[in-house]
Amino acid sequence: MTLRVQIRRKAWRIALAGWLIGWFVNTVENTRLFLAGLETPITEHWLFPEAMRNPGVALGMFVLALGGGAGFGVADVRVLRGLAVGLVLCALGLLGHIASYNDASYAAAFWSALWLVWWARRIEDGNVGVERHAIALGQGIVGLCFLGGVIGKLTPDYWNGEAFYQLYVVQKPYFPFDWMRANWSDETLRACSGWFARGVIVSEGLLATLILWPPRWALVMTTSAFLGMIGLAGVQLLSVLAPLAGLVLAGRYLEGKSADGENAERGAGK
Amino acid sequence: MERDAWSEKIALVAAWRRGGAEGRRGPTRLFYGTLALVSLWILLLPLLPGVTATVMRRFHLTTVSYWRWLPQQVVPAMYSFGNEYRLSSEDLAVGEAFSGATWVNHYPPRLFTFARRRGLGSEAFYLYCRSRYRGRELLTKTRVQPEAGGEFRMSLVEERFVTPGP
Numbered sequence: 001m002t003l004r005v006q007i008r009r010k011a012w013r014i015a016l017a018g019w020l021i022g023w024f025v026n027t028v029e030n031t032r033l034f035l036a037g038l039e040t041p042i043t044e045h046w047l048f049p050e051a052m053r054n055p056g057v058a059l060g061m062f063v064l065a066l067g068g069g070a071g072f073g074v075a076d077v078r079v080l081r082g083l084a085v086g087l088v089l090c091a092l093g094l095l096g097h098i099a100s101y102n103d104a105s106y107a108a109a110f111w112s113a114l115w116l117v118w119w120a121r122r123i124e125d126g127n128v129g130v131e132r133h134a135i136a137l138g139q140g141i142v143g144l145c146f147l148g149g150v151i152g153k154l155t156p157d158y159w160n161g162e163a164f165y166q167l168y169v170v171q172k173p174y175f176p177f178d179w180m181r182a183n184w185s186d187e188t189l190r191a192c193s194g195w196f197a198r199g200v201i202v203s204e205g206l207l208a209t210l211i212l213w214p215p216r217w218a219l220v221m222t223t224s225a226f227l228g229m230i231g232l233a234g235v236q237l238l239s240v241l242a243p244l245a246g247l248v249l250a251g252r253y254l255e256g257k258s259a260d261g262e263n264a265e266r267g268a269g270k
Numbered sequence: 271m272e273r274d275a276w277s278e279k280i281a282l283v284a285a286w287r288r289g290g291a292e293g294r295r296g297p298t299r300l301f302y303g304t305l306a307l308v309s310l311w312i313l314l315l316p317l318l319p320g321v322t323a324t325v326m327r328r329f330h331l332t333t334v335s336y337w338r339w340l341p342q343q344v345v346p347a348m349y350s351f352g353n354e355y356r357l358s359s360e361d362l363a364v365g366e367a368f369s370g371a372t373w374v375n376h377y378p379p380r381l382f383t384f385a386r387r388r389g390l391g392s393e394a395f396y397l398y399c400r401s402r403y404r405g406r407e408l409l410t411k412t413r414v415q416p417e418a419g420g421e422f423r424m425s426l427v428e429e430r431f432v433t434p435g436p
Contacts, residue, residue, distance in 0.1 A: 042424055095340070099383065104376070118298070127291060132290075149350065152325075152350020155403045156404075
């Protein structure tokens with residue numbers, strides 16, 4: 001196995017690790033709700049077909065996807081590709097299920113798994129420079145996820161802070177929101193919500209352009225933004241962010257190691 | 271020369287200039303094309319009322335068919351629109367149901383479809399949902415009928431769009 005193939009395989013595994021961390025966090029978070037859903041199923045709904053109302057189907061896809069961990073022990077790229085196709089289908093299945101359609105984690109998981117399918121095919125490819133596309137596509141996916149968020153927030157409810165005031169300041173029972181409620185006036189809370197909301201919109205707008213940034217900067221931007229988001233919304237947000245972080249880390253790794261792989265192959269060719 | 275070296279650090283420019291023949295291959299072009307198409311759809315959200323209505327219907331689960339709704343689900347939409355919901359035993363006009371409603375980050379019906387449903391009693395009740403985006407609103411009213419054995423039946427009673435006046 002050439003050094004280049006080893007580097008590409010490791011990048012694939014970095015992205016897979018991010019994907020699985022996100023899925024695992026989601027499993028821990030949601031399995032209780034799925035099990036509760038088994039006791040109180042929605043048996044009639046105008047949109048969802050019968051299979052997509054069955055909580056057992058969602059639970060099955062949920063558990064099945066954890067089998068993607070086999071990707072760490074398999075060398076055959078056809079198997080890796082097959083595993084990644086399975087991850088795409090599990091994410092799509094849960095995006096289409098009545099018990100889980102609302103969870104942004106599965107949209108991030110879907111796109112990240114699509115990258116894994118595409119990259120698995122290229123691990124043993126002799127094409128020089130394919131790493132550049134892996135980096136750009138990975139950053140493009142992260143940018144797409146934030147583009148969806150920022151465009152959906154370009155409305156007065158977000159820009160004036162009302163949505164953040166209601167969703168965080170009023171509803172969140174943990175620090176810093178409980179402390180803010182106890183110590184600040186309603187007027188101050190609303191003013192802060194407005195500035196916070198506008199800050200979020202600008203930050204998400206910046207992240208939406210990630211495909212236009214060097215991988216090193218992309219890593220700095222996503223790391224700082226993700227840490228801030230986890231600090232505010234909690235560790236469960238890793239279910240959305242970990243698959244995206246996996247893509248950015250894989251890209252940065254490929255950028256750092258690509259020269260090594262190319263030099264080794266030139267040396268071997270002499 | 272220096273400008274070239276700097277610009278080639280940009281991920282997309284580096285892929286374009288140094289990505290070799292891969293960028294012309296079908297699957298890679300398709301991947302870029304899909305990302306571009308989905309991005310365009312997102313960018314049209316504030317510009318075309320038809321796109322806004324389509325995405326609002328996606329959020330309220332009122333798209334005309336499941337197979338038209340499902341492909342939209344891969345379009346990221348974290349924390350989009352101003353969304354509210356209210357569960358009530360009262361059969362209210364949909365426009366008058368949102369006093370004391372609770373805000374939700376996205377997909378307002380999720381507060382019933384995703385949440386714990388135990389202990390909601392045996393009488394029928396209503397789920398009222400509202401989404402707002404740049405002056406447009408979608409209001410929906412759903413009747414929920416609890417059944418013996420802990421099951422629930424949901425039926426759409428009303429869907430109403432409110433668009434800005436002239």
